[in-house]
Amino acid sequence: MIGSGRVGSAVASGLLAEGWEVTAVDESEDALMRLGPGWRGGFVLGHGMDTGVLEEAGIAGADAAVVATNGDNTNLVIAQVLKQRYEIGTVVVRVLDPARAAFYAERGIHTICPTDKAISELLSAVRASRRSAGEAA
């Protein structure tokens, strides 16, 4: 788990609960607080662009990697390094900018865009409420 903010720490905890062996990487020790006192996974303090940090986190033996630092470009570079240099089969990366998410998705990167998801959720919520208002009238 590269980047252990609100999203990253929750994903890490979720995977750990499902029986995965998880190591979280973050630049800040605050991440350990977010992971909580019950955290049984590994933790490496450092930047995901640093191959030394990745290797300390055991990247060579990883089956999957989730990249969710707070920078889109950082995430996209790390995701490509994980795929191409370490040949990790499953790499999922969070990208907030829809255009960049689409651009890299077309190039075979598995991007998840929370902005796109929020847009479609909000749209469908408004449409649903219009429909139910129409039905009530």
Added chain:
Amino acid sequence: MYVVVAGGGKVGSNVTRTLLKMGHEVTLIEQRPDRFARLEAEFGPVVMRGDATEVHVLERAGIARPPELLLAVTGDDEDNLIISQIGKEGYGVPKAIARVNDPRNQQHFDLLGITQTICATTSILGLVEHEVPQHGLVPLVELRREGLVVAEIQVEGDSPAAGKRVGGIRLPEGSRVITVFRQGRTELVEPSTVVRPGDQLLAVVPKDSVLELRRALLGAPKQMV
């Protein structure tokens, strides 16, 4: 030539100034409002405000024309990498040059196919070695695409090459000694040129054969003091 420059710091602004003076068409993209205001006062409509890693900002800068040259020279390596990739892979920009701020990130640029890079730290370190030639052989320029290194070699009295004709020295395949600098003058090297102690040679050598070239001209590396 049309050039898009991403990042208006010291590097970007000076490059823009020079390119404009040379008569080229330039668009300079800068994100920070304070910097943008200063640049706009100097360059006028050449400067555009925005985040050059956003596709619509690049499109407003004319990335789809496409420019003959894209310079990604922000202070952030991830941004420079992504800008270069979007330009080259998304819009067919023929040539992108990226600035590497932290030399440890060079490997990521190489891995992701951004082969034209410039790193001030690495250049300065190269110059330091040039000034303190204790290694005997100093790589001056690396031509990444060609896989070649241009190196300077300082010949000493005990170097195996000293006193030999260049044509008689077994150099690694694909390498060549080009010039010799002696007594304040540079001469082109012929196979008949005799290497003398004190000579500074300039050679082109495949990247993987640098140590072999060193051994051929200077012998085994001396113990560092």
